[in-house]
Amino acid sequence: MSGYNFAYLDEQTKRMIRRAILKAVAIPGHQVPFGGREMPLPYGWGTGGIQVTASVIGAGDVLKVIDQGADDTTNAVSIRRFFARTADVRTTTRTGEASIIQTRHRIPETRLREDQIIVYQVPIPEPLAKLEPSRAEARRMHALAEYGAMHVRLYEDITRYGHVSISYDYPVLVNRRYLMAPSPIPAFDNPKMHMMPALQLFGAGREKRIYAVPPYTEVRSLDFEDHPFRATRAPHACALCGAADSYLDEVVTEDRGGRMFVCSDTDHCETRRSAREAAA
Amino acid sequence: MAYVAVKGGERAIDNAHAWLADARRGDPDLPALTLAQIEQQLGRAVDRVMAEGALHDRRLAALALMQAQGDVTEAAFLLRAYRTTLPRFAAGEPLDTAAMHLRRRVSAIYKDLPGGQMLGPTTDYTHRLLDFALPTASPAPAARRTGEPKPMPRIGDILGAEGLMEPDAADPGSSGDLTREPLAFPAARDVRLQALARADEGFLLGLGYSTQRGYGNTHPFVGEIRVGETAVEIIPPELGFPISIGDITLTECQMVTQFRGSKTTPPQFTRGYGLAFGHSERRAMAMSLLDRSLRAAELGEDVVAPAQDVEFVLSHCDSIEATGFVEHLKLPHYVDFQSELETIRRMRADAMRGALTEAEAAE
Numbered sequence: 001m002s003g004y005n006f007a008y009l010d011e012q013t014k015r016m017i018r019r020a021i022l023k024a025v026a027i028p029g030h031q032v033p034f035g036g037r038e039m040p041l042p043y044g045w046g047t048g049g050i051q052v053t054a055s056v057i058g059a060g061d062v063l064k065v066i067d068q069g070a071d072d073t074t075n076a077v078s079i080r081r082f083f084a085r086t087a088d089v090r091t092t093t094r095t096g097e098a099s100i101i102q103t104r105h106r107i108p109e110t111r112l113r114e115d116q117i118i119v120y121q122v123p124i125p126e127p128l129a130k131l132e133p134s135r136a137e138a139r140r141m142h143a144l145a146e147y148g149a150m151h152v153r154l155y156e157d158i159t160r161y162g163h164v165s166i167s168y169d170y171p172v173l174v175n176r177r178y179l180m181a182p183s184p185i186p187a188f189d190n191p192k193m194h195m196m197p198a199l200q201l202f203g204a205g206r207e208k209r210i211y212a213v214p215p216y217t218e219v220r221s222l223d224f225e226d227h228p229f230r231a232t233r234a235p236h237a238c239a240l241c242g243a244a245d246s247y248l249d250e251v252v253t254e255d256r257g258g259r260m261f262v263c264s265d266t267d268h269c270e271t272r273r274s275a276r277e278a279a280a
Numbered sequence: 281m282a283y284v285a286v287k288g289g290e291r292a293i294d295n296a297h298a299w300l301a302d303a304r305r306g307d308p309d310l311p312a313l314t315l316a317q318i319e320q321q322l323g324r325a326v327d328r329v330m331a332e333g334a335l336h337d338r339r340l341a342a343l344a345l346m347q348a349q350g351d352v353t354e355a356a357f358l359l360r361a362y363r364t365t366l367p368r369f370a371a372g373e374p375l376d377t378a379a380m381h382l383r384r385r386v387s388a389i390y391k392d393l394p395g396g397q398m399l400g401p402t403t404d405y406t407h408r409l410l411d412f413a414l415p416t417a418s419p420a421p422a423a424r425r426t427g428e429p430k431p432m433p434r435i436g437d438i439l440g441a442e443g444l445m446e447p448d449a450a451d452p453g454s455s456g457d458l459t460r461e462p463l464a465f466p467a468a469r470d471v472r473l474q475a476l477a478r479a480d481e482g483f484l485l486g487l488g489y490s491t492q493r494g495y496g497n498t499h500p501f502v503g504e505i506r507v508g509e510t511a512v513e514i515i516p517p518e519l520g521f522p523i524s525i526g527d528i529t530l531t532e533c534q535m536v537t538q539f540r541g542s543k544t545t546p547p548q549f550t551r552g553y554g555l556a557f558g559h560s561e562r563r564a565m566a567m568s569l570l571d572r573s574l575r576a577a578e579l580g581e582d583v584v585a586p587a588q589d590v591e592f593v594l595s596h597c598d599s600i601e602a603t604g605f606v607e608h609l610k611l612p613h614y615v616d617f618q619s620e621l622e623t624i625r626r627m628r629a630d631a632m633r634g635a636l637t638e639a640e641a642a643e
Contacts, residue, residue: 004365033462033464034462035460035461037459038357038363038364038600039364042357042604042607043600043604043608044605044606044608045604045611067612068614072290073289074289074292074612075612076289077290077293078293104611134465134591135465135595136465136466136591161627161630162630163626165627167616167619167620167622167623168615168616168620169616184616186618186619187619188619206601206604208462208463209462232619232622232623234621234622247615247618248618249618250614250618264615264618
């Protein structure tokens with residue numbers, strides 16, 4: 001696009017963001033403040049993820065963008081177009097073909113590889129925010145690894161409901177040190193972060209924080225020995241591809257309560273369906 | 281199939297954008313607005329967009345307003361997203377507002393003062409009656425300006441001469457820049473003022489107002505409001521002396537507030553400071569109220585009200601950040617909602633089972 005640098009951001013800004021990413025990789029799960037820029041998309045639409053992607057993307061990269069697991073949701077379309085326009089990179093909907101995957105609210109069902117980067121869009125990077133609204137105080141708690149308040153929160157849930165009631169953005173402990181917000185992915189996706197071969201980068205644009213989980217890093221969802229973490233999904237099989245182990249969207253089909261359950265990861269679903277058709 | 285209908289994002293976006301362009305233009309039989317008309321006749325909106333867009337360029341602010349259909353927050357956002365791509369080649373020298381070419385200057389704390397009171401183009405004493413003749417009125421005769429502009433000392437200097445006003449803080453040499461360094465707490469006053477200068481006017485107004493109603497009172501008096509043109513100077517390294525790169529219109533407000541004194545400082549007046557692009561008195565006044573209330577901690581006052589809480593005010597004052605995060609709620613959230621559905625179904629099942637067991641036990 002004329003008048004703008006490759007991938008929109010100027011090179012000085014990219015260098016600044018890459019320095020923040022390197023620091024984040026060196027301290028897994030620690031939130032690194034960075035001089036986030038205004039982007040031509042609004043805060044809340046993925047400006048942190050876009051800045052991270054813009055800073056790591058090269059001309060040879062192949063980009064996949066998903067929102068709610070789907071490539072065809074409007075915001076995913078918009079961000080994919082943004083990079084096609086500003087960086088002229090190849091885009092794909094295939095998880096296996098992508099070198100960079102930017103995501104909002106999901107981790108693909110297909111296991112990611114060492115040569116891939118997944119970039120999460122993060123609204124609230126501070127996992128303690130709901131317990132301690134002051135970022136200055138939360139920062140102190142991280143420095144001291146003072147995470148008792150979060151354990152108490154989980155314990156209170158268990159005494160009240162018999163289980164933890166957090167269903168997404170379920171807090172994790174990274175590399176046995178930093179409490180981290182996995183972004184609002186369903187808790188179902190949390191186990192995929194553990195020892196993932198791909199580099200995981202997290203960008204929070206409005207809050208101006210970057211954090212990372214390097215490949216093959218321990219990521220544990222907080223739990224108790226007698227109440228181990230449990231990932232839940234709708235107890236159905238996908239109505240389109242029959243998958244019984246993928247995360248499902250509930251689609252209301254008519255106004256008398258009819259609904260169907262289908263894979264949230266559209267690439268996963270389509271790949272399974274075409275494989276089935278090929279076999280038939 | 282119904283499920284397919286909720287997809288199709290590509291075509292939906294294209295159609296939406298086409299419709300938006302159509303709605304923006306309105307009835308094509310009416311002449312289109314020109315940027316010059318917006319700049320000249322909707323000047324206050326242009327001023328606000330420049331302030332919240334943090335970029336002084338009247339023509340671009342007018343373009344942003346046109347593109348945003350007059351939505352001031354959206355226009356400020358357009359300007360911010362443009363501003364952030366601009367290279368920086370110099371930092372301005374401190375503005376000398378004492379040397380402003382004033383078109384308005386009022387003080388509420390003296391009947392008269394050196395330089396005098398000058399109402400200028402104000403709505404303060406207009407009757408807010410709709411002027412039904414305005415749309416067809418011929419241009420008003422040019423206003424009469426009397427006398428030559430004379431230097432007007434700033435109010436702080438007048439009070440300072442008697443030792444009643446706290447002295448200006450020492451020049452820190454360089455100031456922070458939250459467009460390059462993310463906000464961190466505790467935030468120093470230079471960064472606080474920068475954040476407030478770009479902040480949403482409604483937010484400033486509401487919180488400034490709250491200090492007057494008892495939530496962090498500062499006993500404010502308008503020491504001075506001045507509106508006028510001032511030169512922006514830079515020192516290019518290859519020259520080594522200041523050169524002017526142009527004049528901008530500014531509104532400055534010095535709010536004089538009470539300070540009861542401490543063990544080390546006798547009672548004196550303290551300042552709240554407000555500065556805004558263009559003619560923006562509401563903005564500059566509200567900003568000066570908040571600047572002062574945010575100094576509560578450093579002056580040893582109790583921090584009890586929202587307007588005194590630096591982290592609260594600075595984290596929520598930016599209209600671009602706020603509108604983004606509030607409005608992002610309309611993006612799809614169905615994956616998280618699905619996980620909430622499963623959780624609440626499980627909790628309801630548990631609760632009903634529990635009720636059943638209790639009922640059985642009661643039998």
